[in-house]
Amino acid sequence: MSALxxxxxxxxxxxxxxxxLRDVSLDVAPGEFVILAGLSASGKSTLLRAASGLVxxxxxxxxxxxxxxxxLDTRAHGPGELAAVAxxxxxxxxxxxxMATVRAELAFPLENMGFDAAAVARGxxxxxxxxxxxxxxxxxxxxxxxxxxxxxxxxxxxxxxxQLVLLDEPTSQLDPVAGDELVWLLRRLxxxxxxAVVLAEHRLERCLAHADRVIVLEDxxxxxxxxxxxxxxxxxxxxxxxxxxxARLFARAGLRPPPSGVKEAxxxxxxxGLGGDGVTPRSVVRPPSAARRPRRALGRRRxxxxxxxxxxxxxxxxxxxxxxxxxxVALAPGERVALMGRNGAGKSTLLRHLAGLQKPTRGRVEAQxxxxxxxxxxxxxxxxxxxxxxxxxxxxxxxxxxxxxxRHPRDLSGGERQRLALAIVLDGGEPPAALLLDEPTRGMxxxxxxDLADRLHTLAAGGAAVLVATHDAEFAAAxxxxxxxxxxxxxxxxxxxxxxLSGGWHFATETARVLGGxxxxxxxxxxxxxxxxxMIADVRA
Amino acid sequence: xxxxxxxxxxxxxxxxxxxYGSALVLLALCFTHPIVLGAVAFxxxxxxxxxxxxxxxxxxxxFAVPVALLVALVNAxxxxxxxxxxxxxxxxPPFGELDVTLEALVYGLLLGLRVLTIxxxxxxxxxxxxxxxxxxxxxRASLRSALTASLATRMVxxxxxxxxxxxxxxRCRPDGGARTRRAQLxxxxxxxxxxxxxxxxxxxxxELRGYALGRRPPRxxxxxxxxxxxxxxxxxxxxxxxxxxxxxxxxxxxxxYPRLVLQTGRAExxxxxxxxxxxxxxxxxxxxxxxx
Numbered sequence: 001m002s003a004l005x006x007x008x009x010x011x012x013x014x015x016x017x018x019x020x021l022r023d024v025s026l027d028v029a030p031g032e033f034v035i036l037a038g039l040s041a042s043g044k045s046t047l048l049r050a051a052s053g054l055v056x057x058x059x060x061x062x063x064x065x066x067x068x069x070x071x072l073d074t075r076a077h078g079p080g081e082l083a084a085v086a087x088x089x090x091x092x093x094x095x096x097x098x099m100a101t102v103r104a105e106l107a108f109p110l111e112n113m114g115f116d117a118a119a120v121a122r123g124x125x126x127x128x129x130x131x132x133x134x135x136x137x138x139x140x141x142x143x144x145x146x147x148x149x150x151x152x153x154x155x156x157x158x159x160x161x162x163q164l165v166l167l168d169e170p171t172s173q174l175d176p177v178a179g180d181e182l183v184w185l186l187r188r189l190x191x192x193x194x195x196a197v198v199l200a201e202h203r204l205e206r207c208l209a210h211a212d213r214v215i216v217l218e219d220x221x222x223x224x225x226x227x228x229x230x231x232x233x234x235x236x237x238x239x240x241x242x243x244x245x246x247a248r249l250f251a252r253a254g255l256r257p258p259p260s261g262v263k264e265a266x267x268x269x270x271x272x273g274l275g276g277d278g279v280t281p282r283s284v285v286r287p288p289s290a291a292r293r294p295r296r297a298l299g300r301r302r303x304x305x306x307x308x309x310x311x312x313x314x315x316x317x318x319x320x321x322x323x324x325x326x327x328x329v330a331l332a333p334g335e336r337v338a339l340m341g342r343n344g345a346g347k348s349t350l351l352r353h354l355a356g357l358q359k360p361t362r363g364r365v366e367a368q369x370x371x372x373x374x375x376x377x378x379x380x381x382x383x384x385x386x387x388x389x390x391x392x393x394x395x396x397x398x399x400x401x402x403x404x405x406x407r408h409p410r411d412l413s414g415g416e417r418q419r420l421a422l423a424i425v426l427d428g429g430e431p432p433a434a435l436l437l438d439e440p441t442r443g444m445x446x447x448x449x450x451d452l453a454d455r456l457h458t459l460a461a462g463g464a465a466v467l468v469a470t471h472d473a474e475f476a477a478a479x480x481x482x483x484x485x486x487x488x489x490x491x492x493x494x495x496x497x498x499x500x501l502s503g504g505w506h507f508a509t510e511t512a513r514v515l516g517g518x519x520x521x522x523x524x525x526x527x528x529x530x531x532x533x534x535m536i537a538d539v540r541a
Numbered sequence: 542x543x544x545x546x547x548x549x550x551x552x553x554x555x556x557x558x559x560x561y562g563s564a565l566v567l568l569a570l571c572f573t574h575p576i577v578l579g580a581v582a583f584x585x586x587x588x589x590x591x592x593x594x595x596x597x598x599x600x601x602x603x604f605a606v607p608v609a610l611l612v613a614l615v616n617a618x619x620x621x622x623x624x625x626x627x628x629x630x631x632x633x634p635p636f637g638e639l640d641v642t643l644e645a646l647v648y649g650l651l652l653g654l655r656v657l658t659i660x661x662x663x664x665x666x667x668x669x670x671x672x673x674x675x676x677x678x679x680x681r682a683s684l685r686s687a688l689t690a691s692l693a694t695r696m697v698x699x700x701x702x703x704x705x706x707x708x709x710x711x712r713c714r715p716d717g718g719a720r721t722r723r724a725q726l727x728x729x730x731x732x733x734x735x736x737x738x739x740x741x742x743x744x745x746x747x748e749l750r751g752y753a754l755g756r757r758p759p760r761x762x763x764x765x766x767x768x769x770x771x772x773x774x775x776x777x778x779x780x781x782x783x784x785x786x787x788x789x790x791x792x793x794x795x796x797x798y799p800r801l802v803l804q805t806g807r808a809e810x811x812x813x814x815x816x817x818x819x820x821x822x823x824x825x826x827x828x829x830x831x832x833x
Contacts, residue, residue: 052749053748054745054748054749057748058744058745058748078748078753079748079749079751079753080748080749080750080751080752080753080754081751081754083749083750083751084751088749090742090745090746090749092742094699094702095699095739095742095743095746096746097746098743098746098747098750099673099676100543100671100672100673101545101671101673103673104671104673104674104677108750108752109750109751111677111756111758111759112750112751112752112754112756112758113751113754113756114754114756115759116759117759117760120759138545140542140543140544140545142542142698143544153746156750157749352709355713357709357712357713370715372713372715373713374713375706375709375710375713377706377710379735380703380706380707380709380710381710381713381714382731383707383711383727383728383730383731384727410734410738421710424714425713425714425715426715427714427715428715428716
């Protein structure tokens with residue numbers, strides 16, 4: 001019996017013109033790890049909601065065909081009954097947790113399933129130990145970080161030991177470390193407990209190596225259903241936006257087959273005699289970007305005119321450790337800079353200080369004009385009923401939304417909302433001297449990221465200094481020519497992007513990790529060029 | 542906000558700790574005599590300090606003081622009973638002739654003190670009783686009420702965070718977030734719309750966790766009554782008995798008008814002494830509580 005099966009299933013949301021799912025047929029075997037891929041609004045979330053019973057029991061609408069979850073027909077069984085055979089985890093961790101303490105949250109689904117007190121207590125202990133959240137059991141849920149909340153929500157979904165777990169972009173609101181940890185956890189559950197996993201994810205490079213199969217959705221229909229490598233080959237021809245950086249690197253270099261992860265990519269390079277050891281003599285002897293380097297860089301820049309400059313910025317909250325410790329930062333007009341660092345390093349706080357939203361305890365900020373700040377959640381900027389009321393026509397035209405002035409802002413897609421929020425902060429007579437963006441790529445597909453990178457290039461070319469706080473090394477490489485690394489409120493490195501993003505493990509692009517920092521290539525395009533030139537040199541030799 | 546501490550009240554089962562806190566609230570509701578209210582307020586503050594939630598209770602009290610003063614002021618201005626006029630404010634439309642009497646002023650202050658005491662006791666209750674355990678009990682009694690309470694409790698921190706973020710986003714607008722009534726209304730409308738979206742998300746999560754199956758949670762069997770459960774339950778019962786005795790005997794009666802009469806004798810002093818003695822005694826033994 002399949003863990004999940006769709007038979008010619010179609011579904012249209014109430015009031016929608018077009019179906020969200022069209023004639024979908026698929027089977028997921030017990031213990032299988034399946035990835036759902038596709039651009040935004042391709043139907044991934046709807047498919048998962050149909051599998052969990054929310055469609056149509058919770059959302060209404062019109063459905064045809066049949067969905068069976070662990071043998072239960074979703075037409076006859078609602079989400080509550082299906083929860084015993086399929087755990088579901090949605091995107092936003094904040095609305096995924098409904099009780100005040102972690103222990104109560106994990107006990108809640110078991111109590112609803114009618115377990116007795118002893119079975120509830122045992123179930124809570126088991127799931128807490130399996131997911132490594134036992135130390136959190138008596139913590140209040142409102143004090144947990146996003147990563148911890150998502151783990152707890154996963155624990156609640158798995159508490160009844162379902163044979164299938166459905167996950168809708170569970171890492172989209174998490175930083176890369178928490179996201180990677182969650183994916184590894186799923187892998188462990190899949191391998192050790194035999195739980196079938198259906199995971200919808202934009203960042204395929206994060207999870208492709210773990211998958212047995214990938215299902216690609218386009219406009220609500222299945223466009224491709226294949227193992228990871230075959231899917232990447234298909235994507236190379238039909239959907240380039242779904243290619244991982246490694247696959248694009250190989251395509252540029254003319255190498256086949258496309259790798260599903262860094263390890264496989266290195267093995268293929270070794271087999272072709274193109275290195276792939278991950279360590280080059282240069283990367284071994286290259287000195288790390290140390291504290292002296294930012295001082296030198298700053299000293300050099302002190303003489304240059306700055307669009308935005310922070311001098312000796314301290315943020316020392318009462319009764320808590322300092323968040324910023326004497327930060328010096330200078331951005332030249334037209335410069336594009338990425339601000340990186342782990343969670344809690346002080347990135348968002350620094351941006352707020354630079355934009356004047358917070359007053360520093362010590363130090364000062366100097367700007368040669370207006371400083372525009374785009375915060376993490378673009379939806380927070382949208383307060384009117386019409387797109388045309390949110391920003392002026394010129395600003396809307398600049399972000400490509402001039403045709404949507406009559407639409408309701410909340411009806412826009414994620415990428416369009418991001419562009420509208422950008423138009424709002426850029427609106428007004430005076431163009432900003434500096435534009436600051438806080439984690440602008442969360443939950444974005446690759447096409448939307450590329451679009452945003454192009455817009456930032458255009459704005460910088462117009463003279464605005466651009467500073468992007470991001471965890472996304474690929475995006476940083478695409479946007480920035482300089483990277484500042486923060487740790488514990490201090491600038492620990494400030495260097496050109498090729499130097500900083502090619503020499504590490506965490507703060508490095510996938511291309512740099514595959515090539516071991518060779519040639520300081522960051523993007524698949526640069527890496528492809530490097531490999532091609534090496535192949536030509538080998539042939540000549 | 543509830544946070545588990547190493548204290549007798551946090552260690553006890555939620556039903557017992559809830560009964561203890563409720564008994565203090567009931568005392569504040571049933572008596573207006575300043576000696577008794579003072580004793581109840583002192584007891585609540587001392588219990589909060591012994592339970593490690595002094596700051597939470599102090600924060601609630603800070604918010605309640607302006608409300609208490611407002612109650613006192615309104616009573617003094619609105620009530621026309623009392624014989625001792627202390628201020629003649631003249632004709633003030635639409636109230637007419639305003640005479641402030643000593644009786645109305647004092648009784649207003651007593652009502653304010655009662656508000657403050659109730660808030661302090663309620664804050665102690667909120668900070669020491671696990672809401673999940675109480676909700677669990679409620680689910681056994683009434684599923685629909687518990688569903689509403691579940692949604693409401695979860696929505697409070699979510700919406701508070703949303704509102705903070707939206708206010709910051711408003712300040713990022715080029716005009717610095719216009720402070721016109723129209724702009725403020727737009728923000729309120731956006732928060733409300735967002736709240737509906739959030740409520741739908743939380744409701745979907747409740748569905749996915751099987752809440753709609755309507756099964757009653759199991760009784761917390763197997764857990765025996767601890768010494769703290771027993772002593773707190775006894776204290777709650779004794780406080781309840783004090784309320785019944787006080788009301789039945791007419792002790793601590795306050796007659797505000799026409800002339801203020803505050804009955805103060807052995808009965809009132811006994812009430813004021815017994816409340817802290819009964820309520821605080823169980824909190825002093827920390828055996829089996831652990832922590833610092």
